[in-house]
Amino acid sequence: MTNPKPIKKAVFPVAGLGTRFLPATKAIPKELLPIVDRPLIQYAVDEAREAGIEQMIFVTGRGKTAIVEHFDVAYELESTMGDRGKDMSILDATRATPGDIITVRQQVPMGLGHAIWCARAIVGDDPFAIFLPDELMIGHKNGSGCMKQMVDAYEKTGGNLISVLEVPHEDVSSYGVIDPGQADGPLTEVRGLVEKPPVDQAPSNKIISGRYILQPEVMRVLENQGTGAGGEIQLTDAMAKMIGDQPFHAVTFNGRRYDCGSKLGFVEATLALAMERDDMGAEVRTMAKRLLS
Template sequence: MTSATTRKPIRKAVFPVAGLGTRFLPATKAIPKEMLPIIDRPLIQYAVDEAREAGIEQLIFVTGRGKTAIVEHFDTAYELESTMSGRNKDLSVLDPTRIQPGNLVTVRQQVPMGLGHAVWCARAVVGDEPFAIFLPDEMMVGSPGCMKQMVDAYNEVGGNLISVLEVPEEEVSSYGVIAPGARKSDTLTEVTALVEKPKREDAPSNLIISGRYILQPEVMRTLESQGKGAGGEIQLTDAMAKMIGEQPFHAVTFAGRRFDCGSKTGFVEATIALALERPDMADDVRAIMRRLLGD
């Protein structure tokens, strides 16, 4: 393991956003699911904000057909800004959508062959640097954000890291679960194995993988030669499992909340939860909820 003084910083992040979003049809027929709004920001914006907070400079979007709206969201909208400026509207609301020139890169995943394949499609841009991965469907809410917590841990131990969350034991069969080794701290645990959707009685822990990763570039070479796994797809979990024992591998227990915005109920839950935290909306939303629930 390299020392802290020579360890390469996490400057790049991969966002696999090529999925079709079929669970949200017909809403996603012409609009990428990542552009569906949680209140007044599209889902992808929350992931990008989290990346920037963690000091990530270059955003790599792995896209597919019909995903141009994601890239356009982070482009400069001259007509909109000119109109708003002419009407003395506050342009600061658009600040989060502005990306420095050259800091947004897109690559195309032509064939849907799984998460591992989507990550592998970014290999030329990632190069020989460690990099982060964000699954935007997994909305992580905390202060500091999930990736900032992970980068802080990476600066301590290096190697590969995944974010995990504790869930009730009866839920472990729905997720990828880690087999924990030595605990470095209350939130940092060595990973000795990864188990995909184990039976409750066979689960090595109740710590589930939760959609944020920091991986060394060697994972790309593993993905290069890896065959298809579960579902006939190239699985990122399989590639990570091969790296355990060859490189340091740790889990960071996220101090925050996770919303599964890949499901309709999770999407609604995230919207309500964030609305209840906003001073400009909270009272009205509570009143609406009481009225709807008949309280």
Template sequence: MSSLKPIRKAVFPVAGLGTRFLPATKAIPKELLPIVDRPLIQYAVDEAREAGIEQMIFVTGRGKTAIVEHFDVAYELESTMAARGKEMSALGPTRATPGDIITVRQQVPMGLGHAIWCARAIVGDEPFAIFLPDELLIARNGGAGCMKQMVEAYGEVGGNIISVLEVPRDEVSNYGVIDPGERNGALTEVRGLVEKPPVEKAPSNRILSGRYILQPEVMRTLERQGKGAGGEIQLTDAMATMIGNQPFHALEFDGRRFDCGSKLGFVEATLTLALERADMGADVRAMAERLLNA
């Protein structure tokens, strides 16, 4: 489908308060909490870059300026490290090219749908991606990241694409859930979407896992949409209205998911990725065994 507009822009809703990680997030944005030595937002931005996305749109709130500063050039730090002959390759991905990072402010916390709507002027009339940085998605065995897989699928079917993963049935009420239609490989037609359904009413156990490619019409839907689950403007509700009017598919991500919005998921991600590091994996494994056997 060569006539499709490319996915050049991505929205990162990062205005949340991070209350589940207090007091750590009192002064530090939760998106800057590190998994080993790389903050959550860096994983998401690196995934976007791998997929060919050129412009990152951060929807921020009060106290979140440190996220933007993370992607700035730190002159004092870099000059000091250079003068001391320190290795600086780790800083490479944190330097954004001028114009690559744009911020807009979500002044009132009214939900994910409202946060995405705040970026409407920058998105314009282009299809765009959405990344929820709390959802850390890691490819298997050095394969393509989730968004790269989604962009490739978009090139085949166009329309709207969301990433999904299966979870135990008793967990579905914590997530947005798809009503699946016909399946073709990793892609499944989406017939409906439900935000945090009761277990007994959930149409499947396949949940939205924090990555989206959406057409710009969703912004007009969000413009007039009322509040949904939790008294917030839900992105899932806006997407549901587009089903049947535009192609809508779910991509089952070939990789691993860590829910870093929870403390347990955050610890699991840190331990898992530390164990896989060539420079520290063996030492971390020995440490874990020592602690477990204490």
């Protein structure tokens, strides 16, 4: 595919209840839990903006209005900070211009595929990205983020792309993995997708890692798709049906992934990013050594 249509829209499925983080998430969306001093959703939106994405589509549920408010103008807060001579640049990344943020409601929790389908009217006939904010993807120092790496690859291949990471082979049964075809550097042809295969039947150790670029035809597939694993409409099932009809590739992410949907992954991400900060890294490393002793 030459000169593919650019990726300017992204869907963020953020309707989940975050039960693994109760009681913290009883009144606060899990996407607003901070990694050091930035909420998870901010990392994902910043990654999207770096990749040239202009429109963020949040698929929300009940109790998630605070996510949108995070990106709204906070007049009282900004006025108070200005009066006190505080650094206002700290809020720059949280401001959205009109039209940047759009929300749709997933009224019934029917799975990731259903959440994506809820955004069909806004996606329209455009290719779009998907971000799972629980998957915190951090590019290597001075390198680009995951979605920017994917967009760069998409401009060469077109079609559909997913991000993947290599894990120890004995861990593959916890993830969705790809059946790989020809490889060209970080780019791998996808011949199939297998959800949580037994270790001895896994076609590879490359796991799907929470970032996607899909063509709008996936919405038509989801429209007529029945439920799959867990009685839910699965995005992986819809993508598998598109393989062979359109180009489908995986991009091995040059960076680090933190599973912030789990408590251990959340703590790991917080410590790792805190230790890299110029304003606190040395103190955090000293603190960690003291605790370990």
